[in-house]
Amino acid sequence: MSKNLTLGAIKKDNAKYKKTKRIQLDSTTHLDVDTKFDPSKRALAKVDFVNIVFTKLLELTKEASDGDMLDEEKYDASTNNYLNEKALLALEILLIIKHFTSLEVKANDYDECFNAIEQLESYEYLQTILESFGKDEFNLLLNEFSSEIDTVNAKIDQLIKEQKQ
Numbered sequence: 001m002s003k004n005l006t007l008g009a010i011k012k013d014n015a016k017y018k019k020t021k022r023i024q025l026d027s028t029t030h031l032d033v034d035t036k037f038d039p040s041k042r043a044l045a046k047v048d049f050v051n052i053v054f055t056k057l058l059e060l061t062k063e064a065s066d067g068d069m070l071d072e073e074k075y076d077a078s079t080n081n082y083l084n085e086k087a088l089l090a091l092e093i094l095l096i097i098k099h100f101t102s103l104e105v106k107a108n109d110y111d112e113c114f115n116a117i118e119q120l121e122s123y124e125y126l127q128t129i130l131e132s133f134g135k136d137e138f139n140l141l142l143n144e145f146s147s148e149i150d151t152v153n154a155k156i157d158q159l160i161k162e163q164k165q
Contacts, residue, residue, distance in 0.1 A: 017041075020102075023132045025125045032102035033129070037137045045099040045141065046148050048108075052091065054152060056082055056110040082110070090117045092145045096138065097129060 003009075017038035024030050034041075060082060064075035091110075094117050098105035107116040120126050130138075 014038075021132065023128060025128060029125075031129060031132075033132045034100040035134060035137075037100055037141055041099045042141055042144065045095045046144060048095055048098075049091065049145055050148050050152060052108075052110050052113060053083060053088070053149070057152075057156070059110075087114075088145075088149065089142075090114070090121075092142060093117075093130065094120065095145075096133065096141060100133070101129065103129075 016036050017034070019035045020032040021035055022030050022032050057079070060075060060078040061070065064071045064078060091113055094105065094107065094113050097103055097120070098107070105116055107113040
């Protein structure tokens, strides 16, 4: 026989999102990593992702515009440079580290994020940090980021079509 759902049961179930594991990076440095990705933190990471990408797209659009006309070649070159697949993956990884580890990452816009990414890439423990995440949790969030990209692209395509009419 089933029991009625209670807030206590929900709280107990949500405790799984509070669990972390500590990875020892060297004899003096450690990092705490979430073992399960809390849905609310996942939502915040995706909001950050969309805001950063969309703000950069707006910036690139303004730079490629001359009055009311968009220089599509310049825009395409800029977006291919700043928002290519490799850059988006790097941004996604940074946001996962920001939201799901104890590392304080204060980057909130594109330039700050890529400065932080450059710092992390030169850090000898980046691979250890990435390997500490649960593969399923990590891949699920990467897929969710990909869905967000598809949604943003569809919205942009819709806006372009409406503008041309």
